[in-house]
Amino acid sequence: MRLFGLNITREKAAPGARQIDTRQGWLSVVREPFSGAWQRNVEVDQKTVLAFHAVFACMTLIAGDIAKLRVKLMALQEGVWSEVSNPAYSPVLRRPNRFQTRNQFWETWILSKLARGNTYALKERDARGVVKALYILDPARVRPLVTPDGSVYYELCTDNLARIEEPTIVVPAAEIMHDRFNCLFHPLVGLSPIYACGLAATQGLQIQNNSTRFFANGSKPGGLLIAPGKIDDANALRLKDYWDNNFSGENAGKIAVLGDGLKYEALAVNADDAQLIEQLKLTAEIVCSTFHVPPYKIGVGALPSYNNVQALNVEYYSQCLQSLIEAIETCLDEGLGTGEQLGTEFDIDNLLRMDGVTQMQVLKEGAGILKIDEMRAKLDKKPTEGGDAVYLQQQNYSLAALAKRDAAADPFGTSSSAAATPDPAANDNVDQVQAAKALLTMMKGLPGVRR
Incomplete structure (x- = not known):
C-alpha cells in the first residue's frame, strides 16, 4: 500500500528479524517491586499508579511547562543563530497536525514519554517529500523491529487519527521520530520513571485508600468481638453480620449492647501510630526524585527560603526540563532534515523570566x-x-588605543619636557580662531553687511 507518499509493505519483517515488545511499556517484562512479589501476586499497575497525586502532578507540570514554549526555526547567519521562517519547516512547527494545536501536541509528546518511556511521531509528507504533519502514536500499538543487518523498522497497528487503516504495517525508521527515555535494557526501548517510583506510588495510593475507608467508617477502626467461651461457626457468622450491619459505615458510633461476656477490642493501628502523613509525604518525595522535579513545585515540602524566582526556575530547568527539551530538538532536527545551517530551538525566555x-x-x-x-x-x-x-x-577606549598610549615614553604627560612641548592640536585651534576673526573683519567692509 501507499501511505503518506511512501510505498509501505504489510509483509512481516525479514527472516531472522527480532521483534522488541514495547506494547506494554515497562510492564512487558516481569520485574518485581520487591523480592517474592511475583509469587504473592503483587504487581504495580501503571494505570492505577497514574492516579497517585504526585505522579499526576509531576507529569502534568513537566508537560505543561514544555508545551507553553514556542518552537523557533533558527538559521546560522554569520556565526550567530537567528530566528527565520521557512515554508518547508515553519508550518509544521506552528501546527503539527489537523486535530491538535501546538500546545496539545507537545503535551501529548511529553506525557507519552514520561508515562510509557517512548514517544513515536509518524511523519506525513507532501508530494515534495517535505514533512507537513506529525502524529503521536499510541506506544501500545507500536513495535520496533531489527533486521539481521541492524536496520530498524517499526510495526504500526491501526490508528484512525494517524490515518493508518491497515491492521498492521511496517515503516522504516526514517518515517518515525522515536524519542525514548532511560534506555536501561535496550537502546530502542525507553523506560518510564514510573519503573522506579511505581512501588512508592502504589504505597501512597494504599495509604489514601485505607484513610478513605477509615473515615468512611466514621473514623472507627475495625476490631475483634471476643467471646469468653467457645462458639460455633454459625454463631460467629451471625454476630459478625449483626455487627457489620448495625455498627459500621453510616451506623458507626451507635451504642452497642454486648451480652454473654462478649468484648470488643480495636484491631487497626490508629493514624497517629502509623504516621500516615509522614509516610504519604515520603512516597510523594520519592516520586518527585524519579521525575527530577523539586518537591515544592507540586506542593510537597516547604518553599526555599531565599527569594529569587529566576534561580529557582534555572534549577528546575537544568535538572528536569533541559534534557527533555534538547532531546525533542534533536529529534526534530534529524526528523525534519533541517541540515547544518537550520535547526529548531524552544524559546525558554518565558520559562526563565x-x-x-x-x-x-x-x-x-x-x-x-x-x-x-x-x-x-x-x-x-x-x-x-x-x-x-x-x-x-x-x-x-579600545584596548588598542590604550596600548598605544602606554607605549609612549611619557603616557600620562607628567614630565616638564612634555609640558614644554607644543601641542599641534592646540596650535591648530588657535589658527582656526584667527582665520575666523579675519574673515569676519573682511565681511564687515562689504556692501549690504550690517555693521
Whole structure:
C-alpha cells in the first residue's frame, strides 16, 4: 500500500528479524517491586499508579511547562543563530497536525514519554517529500523491529487519527521520530520513571485508600468481638453480620449492647501510630526524585527560603526540563532534515523570566552589547527611532588605543619636557580662531553687511 507518499509493505519483517515488545511499556517484562512479589501476586499497575497525586502532578507540570514554549526555526547567519521562517519547516512547527494545536501536541509528546518511556511521531509528507504533519502514536500499538543487518523498522497497528487503516504495517525508521527515555535494557526501548517510583506510588495510593475507608467508617477502626467461651461457626457468622450491619459505615458510633461476656477490642493501628502523613509525604518525595522535579513545585515540602524566582526556575530547568527539551530538538532536527545551517530551538525566555527589578538591571548592564531595540524587544516594546544601534559612553577606549598610549615614553604627560612641548592640536585651534576673526573683519567692509 501507499501511505503518506511512501510505498509501505504489510509483509512481516525479514527472516531472522527480532521483534522488541514495547506494547506494554515497562510492564512487558516481569520485574518485581520487591523480592517474592511475583509469587504473592503483587504487581504495580501503571494505570492505577497514574492516579497517585504526585505522579499526576509531576507529569502534568513537566508537560505543561514544555508545551507553553514556542518552537523557533533558527538559521546560522554569520556565526550567530537567528530566528527565520521557512515554508518547508515553519508550518509544521506552528501546527503539527489537523486535530491538535501546538500546545496539545507537545503535551501529548511529553506525557507519552514520561508515562510509557517512548514517544513515536509518524511523519506525513507532501508530494515534495517535505514533512507537513506529525502524529503521536499510541506506544501500545507500536513495535520496533531489527533486521539481521541492524536496520530498524517499526510495526504500526491501526490508528484512525494517524490515518493508518491497515491492521498492521511496517515503516522504516526514517518515517518515525522515536524519542525514548532511560534506555536501561535496550537502546530502542525507553523506560518510564514510573519503573522506579511505581512501588512508592502504589504505597501512597494504599495509604489514601485505607484513610478513605477509615473515615468512611466514621473514623472507627475495625476490631475483634471476643467471646469468653467457645462458639460455633454459625454463631460467629451471625454476630459478625449483626455487627457489620448495625455498627459500621453510616451506623458507626451507635451504642452497642454486648451480652454473654462478649468484648470488643480495636484491631487497626490508629493514624497517629502509623504516621500516615509522614509516610504519604515520603512516597510523594520519592516520586518527585524519579521525575527530577523539586518537591515544592507540586506542593510537597516547604518553599526555599531565599527569594529569587529566576534561580529557582534555572534549577528546575537544568535538572528536569533541559534534557527533555534538547532531546525533542534533536529529534526534530534529524526528523525534519533541517541540515547544518537550520535547526529548531524552544524559546525558554518565558520559562526563565526574571522579576521586573532583575530584568531591568540585566538590560542596563547589557548597554554597549545590545541595541536599544533589542532591549525593548525583551520588554515587548516596539522599535524606536535611533534604537537600531549600540550605544557606549564616550569615556570608554579600545584596548588598542590604550596600548598605544602606554607605549609612549611619557603616557600620562607628567614630565616638564612634555609640558614644554607644543601641542599641534592646540596650535591648530588657535589658527582656526584667527582665520575666523579675519574673515569676519573682511565681511564687515562689504556692501549690504550690517555693521
